[in-house]
Amino acid sequence: MSTVPMHDPLRLSANAEFKAQYNKTLRWSTVVAIALVLLIWMLTPDYVPNPYKLRQEEFEAIDIAEQQAVDIPPPPVEAPPPPKVVEAAPDDEVAEDVDIADTLMDLDEAISTAMPGFGPVGDEGFVASSENPKVLLQVKAEYPEMARRAGLEGTVTVKVLVGPDGTVKDAVIIVGVNPLLNKAALEAARKWKFIPGKQRNIPVKAWMALPFVFRMN
Incomplete structure (x- = not known):
């Protein structure tokens, strides 16, 4: 149970x-x-936000006295050295390096003597004058040192166009020897000064030939 x-x-x-x-x-x-x-x-306590504030810098105003403008004179400009003046030497005196012919050659004479067959100068280059220019200032050509070392000699004839004011307006090689001597002769010829040629007592342009003799002593 x-x-x-x-x-x-x-x-x-x-x-x-x-x-x-x-x-x-x-x-x-x-x-x-x-x-x-x-x-x-x-x-x-209740939270009160405190936003960040940028700090402002205080600037003190400074009075700057008005300054008077001062004129600064430009730097002095050096005048280029005057061209060398070659005084006419007596007949028995010989120049050291470069000789300038005693007499200026007429252009036609220089062309016919130095370059036969060169031909007359065209109308653009030829200016007739009854009175040839006269030399006021002769500038001696400098003998290039490189040409001297190489023993280069010879006569370079330069054709110059004398303007009505007596300055050389153009210069061209008629008879050249070497580029060094040709350049030296051209630089010297452009510095010559003349009494201009005249046509009926009016100054006119006229061509002249300048021979430069380079020879070693």
Whole structure:
């Protein structure tokens, strides 16, 4: 014959008391937690944002006295050295490096003597004058050092166009020896000064031939 288990009344009573006590404790814990949160929130001061402000620098105004403009004179311009003047030497005196012929050659004579078959100068280059130009200033040609070392010698004849003001307007090689000597003769010829040629007492342009003799001593 089987037996039906019976529940222990003491155990049931203890379980019921534990559950009741647990529910009561949980309720009080919840109330206390909420109260603490409310208390902390009430005691905490309100947050007031404090935006960052840029620091403004104060500048002190300084009065600058008006300055008077000072005119600075331009730097002095050095005048170019005057051309070398070659004084006419006596007949028995010989120049050191470069000789200038004693007499100026007429252009037609220079062309026919130095370059046979060269032909007459065209209308653009030829200017007729009844009175030939006369030399006021002779400039000696400098003997190029490279030509001197190479032993180059010879006579360079330069055709110059003398303007109505007595200055050389153009210079052309009629008889050349070497590019170095030709260049030296042209540079010297362009610095010559003349009393201009005349046609019926009126200054006109006229061509003249200037021979430059380069020889070693």
